[in-house]
Amino acid sequence: MIPAGQPQFYYSPNPQTMPPLVGGMQTFPPNYIPGMQTPQYRPRRRRHRRRNDSADTISSDSDKESVQPEYEDTIEPHEHYTVRFQKWHTKKNIYVPFDPRNWKAEPVVEKDTDTYFFVNSRHMMPGVVPQLYLSDWSDPLLYFLRSSVGGNFFQPNPERILEEFFPEVERMKISLENVRNALKPDSKLKLDEKVELAKSIGRSEAALSQEDELMKQFSDLAKHLEILLSYVTEKRQPLLDRLALIITYGQMEFDLLQYFFKKDDVLVTTTDDSSLDPPVAFKVISSKYDRSTSAFLIAGENYEWSGYAYISRRISRRCIRFSGTKDISALPFVHLTPEVKETLIARGKLYTTYSGVHFMSYYNNRVMIDRIGWNTHSGLGSWAPPPPSPGLEPAPANNGDPWGSPPEQWNGPNTPQWGMNNSPGGNYDDPQFPNQAPPGQWGQAPMNPATNGKCSPEIERFVFRPKSGKEVPTIDDEMLCFLPADVYGFDLGTKQWITMSIEKLKPVTFDEGAWDHLVLDDRVKTLIKGLVEVTRKQNDMSDLLIKDVIKGKGGGLVCVLHGPPGTGKTLTAEAVAELLRRPLYIAGSTELTTDPTQLESKLSHILNLAMAWDAVVLVDEADVFLEQRSLHELERNSLVSAVLRLLEYHRGVLFLTTNRIKAFDHAFMSRISIAIKYPELDHAGRYSVWSKFFALAGYEVKESSDPFAGPNTFLRVDVEELASKPFNGRTIKNLVRTAQALALSTNSPLKLEHVHVVVSAQEKFLDEFAGMKI
Structure with missing residues (x-):
């Protein structure tokens, strides 16, 4: 019998029900395993006094013996409440009273410092290859893996499948080499550089550490990481042998894509029709398998002109799952070959000539190449140039001035634009009063929230910015192959912002004779x-x-x-x-x-x-x-x-x-x-207009006595007769064009008879129109 005032327990089939601590809070015992039956606390109810009972006749266990002597030290009375001290009984799986004065903590088991990690070989059933899981990491390895791999390494006692380390081997080797170099006696690394290296391997407290402590951390990690790499590399070798064999046949398996395309590889997109989707080169940043879409995803970066700087941009491609093997050349992206690289470099040089604003012809339509204008139209950024920032030392390109006067050799009025503010509709600002773009606008490197808005060093070194608003930055020749095949601009005919292939752009052919055709x-x-x-x-x-x-x-x-x-x-x-x-x-x-x-x-x-x-x-x-x-x-x-x-x-x-x-x-x-x-055209003006449009159609006007008058001529007397009719200039143009179309429909040269046909039709229409107005 449990003494009065002590709790009673029963076993509950609900695995989520746990016994509470004093005060009502729940906790889990050290050996608790989810899913097992656990006891639930149920306090004993006191029997209430009946109305006709007297105090002498009422008896209960709690009244007779409210607290037995053996439990006196397990409770702590307070005004209106009592604290009961309980501990978990590992054999009975219940909480039992105990005296906290006699509580002895569990002995601390010393960690095995000679074992850097455990390999758990988990067998599902006989005949099936066991799955290898790595766990129980040493502190140096755990810190390093949290920093370099992340993921579940921030959880208690993290574990990871062995195969998931295979893509990380090369990066881990680089980290190991950096640590070994720092340990060399002749290392030229300064203290602040060693601190940064320690932070990169997961030692966030490195800034507060002494140099001796840093060297100890490097030494421990080098020893532990070398063992891990040795084991993973050994287990990975059979896979690499299979990969090398498949590559020799020009084939690839879907499951091997992550080992074939590695970080920092330079790839180029492929397509059956390069005119529809031209090849684009990019550097691999990361890759993964997307199980939801059964595809292999790869993310990379290349570079483009933003309107005032060459900036990095992200690019992503996917490869849909395929069974068996597939030709490497049939993949949606392949490694960049020297031959293709030369082609892309030539295209990149052409791309750089379209920095700024240019007046060009695109499929016989006149267009304005203007990336900043396209940005504002698309809502992608400010029109203002970025604040001067450190970067590569730019050289003026073509004596250019992206926010002032254009170079002399530019075709036409290719005047680069200056800043534009965010007022409704956008307003170009005066060059001497440029706006300042807020952080994160176009032209600046992509921002990383983890670094207080600063871009990562590997991206920063490839961002080419002008040191001032008066220079066009240059881009390194090795980066030319990473430039895109398209530019952005405005079609002056359709009044639309469009994307244009740079290989289809041509100089504008100006009709300077149009000024001579103007009758004024x-x-x-x-x-x-x-x-x-x-x-x-x-x-x-x-x-x-x-x-x-x-x-x-x-x-x-x-x-x-x-x-x-x-x-x-x-x-x-x-x-x-x-x-x-x-x-x-x-x-x-x-x-x-x-x-x-x-x-x-x-x-x-x-x-x-x-x-x-x-x-x-x-x-x-x-x-x-x-x-x-x-x-x-x-x-x-x-x-x-x-x-x-x-x-x-x-x-x-x-x-x-x-x-x-x-x-x-x-x-x-x-x-x-x-x-x-502009007055109404007189007889002389109409004669001039008729003559000029006949000349545009390829026919001359000559005197009847001219010995050189041939089939491609109109006689002056006939043109004088046409000029006597009160047609305006636009109507005369339409008449000549319609007569020419009539002649072409009969596969014959333009003759006066064709002109008379369309003139008669026009006069008839004008007469009918005048009658309708009356």
Whole structure:
């Protein structure tokens, strides 16, 4: 019988139910094994006094003998509570009372310092190869494995399958060699370098250690790690022999991929069609098997231009599980060969020529190569250049200036951009007031939270940054093969940000004859050409122009071209851009919007891009946005005010075309640099337009008496007759093009009969259209 006041126990089948300590907290006994039946504490309930019972007639074990003498030293009475001292009985599997004064701690078993680790050979069943697990590590090995391998080595008594050490052998050998070098008597390592080495092998307290302590730690680890490596290397050798045999046949097994592709190997991606997915080289960082997708994953890094620096970028590839063996050449990535490397180096040199901003042709479309603009459009980073930071000593590339004047040999206005801030729509800042990019923006090395935001040393040494915002950094020749095959930019035709293959980029072929095709007074043409030329960024004369009283205000050229349709307004902007070899950004009412809030953002973005690209901007049908304000149209007033505010601070070249100059708001008139009226074409103007378009089609206009008049000519008298018809320039262009298409459909040269057919059809249409309007 258990004395009164002492606990009773029963066995519970629930393995999660454990006896509590005093105070209600639970603990597990030293020899507790989950799943076994464990006792559960159940205090004995006291029998309550009945109402008609007297104190003399009530008897219970606890009243008769509340505490037996043998248990007096196992309790500690307090006011309103009592502490009972209990200990776990290993044989009875219950808690029993005990006197803490007589408690003796278990003897401490000394650790076996001669055994550095245990190899547990676990047999599942007869005939099956046992699985080898390594456990019970010595302290030097445990510290080292926590630092170099991580994972479950932070758990109590960690263990690891032997095969999982095989991929780590080469890295462990490097660590062992570093420790051995530090132990050499002639070692030139300084104390701080030894401290860093000790930290790398898991001794986080190394900074507080003396040099003798560090050398002792190195010595212990070298001795212990040598034994571990010797054992693992011996067990790995049969696998390596099998790998070497398979490689000799040009084959590979899926389970051997992790040993075939090792850390720091240089690989290149493969594909059946290199035109769709060009090869890309990368250096292996890590690899693993993904059991959820049955694939072998490999992660690496290569380099790319971020807009102001060459930075490292991550790349990942996968190999889907395959059975048996597979040709190595059929894998999605292979080791880089010298032949392929030479090809990639040549491509990398071409890639470096597209740093900055460039005006190029891509599949006959005119594009702007602008990585920073693409970054901002994609939401990947700030437009601002990074703060000056230590790194490789860069040399100016092509006398370049990535945020100022371009090198002379660049084709066209390839003006590198300067900083851009984070305002709505983005604003390019003045070069002399560059923004500073916050940490982690594009152009800086990838950040590592474990090192307080600093990038790792192996990445830092390959990040090429400019020491100032005035130099284009160079990249080492050995790194050229790691550059990508694509650049990022903007298609001026489709108005989309795209990715472009550098091997498909070509110089722009400018049509300088377009200026001669423009039917306009020569004095006006000279005026427009001179004004646009003097505003060019590379032109030092632009600095001689007077500035506004308010810094940064004005300074641009706003030119209004007004007149009837088809008189050459749009052609003027196109021709001057061709003549001066500058990009032309055409913004129409479809791209812009009549919503004041969105219009300001979109137009601001377009003007900022044009400033960075040294482009000419043409806003067609500008009267939609600049129509006269009134007291009753608040939305219209906001729209006009937003446009006026942007034009006030624009510093580039802007052409505005309109058919309704009288509808313009009066406040806009003072912001116009020059306004040019385009009158209706007279007879001489129409004759000139007909002649020029015939010349574009490959036909000359000659006198009837000219002895050289042949089949590829039109007679002057016939062209004079065509010029007598009141067609505008755009209509004449369409007529010649339609007549040429008609001739081509009959496989015959263009003749006057073809022209008469389309002219008659056009006149009939105009007559019918005039009748419908009436």
